[in-house]
Amino acid sequence: MTKAFIAETLQKSAELNGVTALKVAGALVDAIVAEMKKSGKFTLPGFGTFTVRKTKARRGVNPRLGTPIKITAGKTVRFKASPTLRKEL
Incomplete structure (x- = not known):
């Protein structure tokens, strides 16, 4: 959308x-x-809830080179559908 x-x-x-x-x-x-x-969150009744979550720093792998990299801590958005939306789908 x-x-x-x-x-x-x-x-x-x-x-x-x-x-x-x-x-x-x-x-x-x-x-x-x-x-x-x-x-830190937003609820749209009948649709769902968006929440902000913190992510921890972690180690990852560069997919192109295969070398290890450090991924810094950050924030991400999670969505949880409301029961009304789940029923409609």
Whole structure:
């Protein structure tokens, strides 16, 4: 799913013009990112929950050369589908 797809869906369902729909889609994505930065999770009822998780530093292997590399600690996003979404699928 892309921001353009979200904008197109908004444009059709809310009868918005293309520019306004793109602005709304961008604002929606920005609001989700801001909430995840602030609280570490974002829940969309009936869809699921996105949570930010920390990853530990670890050793990996360069697939091209086969040499060991260090992978630094970081953050990743996990998604857990809601029971409603699981039932629909």
